[in-house]
């Protein structure tokens with residue numbers, strides 16, 4: 001996949017930008033707060049239809065433009081996928097009505113035709129590397145679910161839809177549980193929501209389980225190379241509802257025991273999940289919330305049997321993270337037949353010389369990488385000579401150089 005053209009209007013600090021994007025490597029250089037990350041944020045938005053930086057699309061609209069009665073931020077990309085060129089456009093529209101307050105809406109166009117977010121996801125693929133992504137290993141389970149969701153939503157049709165429906169159903173079910181707990185009522189009302197919840201939930205559990213198996217195979221191979229055969233990486237899926245667990249939900253297995261789940265059909269997962277919900281009924285009502293399901297899933301990252309989230313050294317965590325991210329790239333390539341565009345935000349500064357070289361070697365295998373930096377000296381002179389360079393200042397590209405000899 002190759003991003004060939006990018007155009008931004010009123011997107012954060014970029015009032016107007018319209019550029020051809022060079023390949024295979026682009027270095028985006030600039031001082032702090034000039035707009036380097038914003039460029040990656042805009043491109044990643046096209047792949048995931050959410051920002052990695054903010055919860056609210058409002059913040060993406062340029063401050064000055066947002067004061068107008070009608071403010072529109074626009075990201076438009078042209079890209080090559082397979083043999084064909086496509087165009088993806090996202091418009092974030094804010095109407096500022098004096099009486100009714102601000103209203104935000106979003107329009108998405110794929111090749112000029114309006115599409116829902118679910119339909120648009122998967123057209124353009126990207127993988128993002130951020131220094132703070134060690135959170136995937138060390139942070140809360142939510143960070144690991146996010147990592148999986150972002151990857152799955154881009155390559156598995158139907159995943160994003162199942163996830164967003166699951167979240168909505170979960171909200172409704174929790175509201176009912178709370179109401180039953182506080183005011184009483186007939187618990188049979190829950191059956192309707194249970195059926196909807198387990199249907200979407202089973203799909204998510206099955207997809208996550210398969211993806212983690214596949215990513216683990218790729219990540220372990222990369223990790224073996226990065227650690228020169230010294231460490232063995234494992235990804236251990238611990239679904240909150242586990243089809244492999246007995247009906248009482250108890251599993252007394254060591255963390256590094258491999259559990260096979262691929263033989264469970266969707267309907268087996270649904271039925272088992274439903275039975276567990278029924279068994280937990282009175283607990284859930286008294287606590288006013290859904291206690292099991294994909295919203296509470298976890299996966300742990302182990303090296304030589306040691307849980308890196310709890311006991312990993314800084315170096316071990318960084319190496320495992322690199323293996324995990326590079327595996328995500330290889331996995332997306334395997335699934336879609338396309339290399340995702342790689343977006344790396346200031347990651348090199350965090351790495352020692354060996355890991356830096358490993359990462360740059362890997363980038364050479366992909367089709368297109370965009371890297372931001374405040375300091376070109378972090379890259380070897382030969383890497384810099386082969387890259388195109390944009391210098392960014394205050395939301396403008398102030399200089400643009402093609403690779404030496406191009």
Ligand SMILES: Nc1ncnc2c1ncn2[C@@H]1O[C@H](COP(=O)(O)OP(=O)(O)OP(=O)(O)O)[C@@H](O)[C@H]1O
Nearest residue numbers: 012013032033034035036037038059060061062063
């Ligand atoms: N909605 C917005 N409208 C206008 N400007 C914005 C908006 N949101 C953020 N900015 C500005 O954009 C700049 C931040 O850009 P960005 O984070 O891309 O910088 P950067 O070059 O990556 O910096 P660093 O090297 O510090 O990470 C800041 O000056 C910020 O105030």
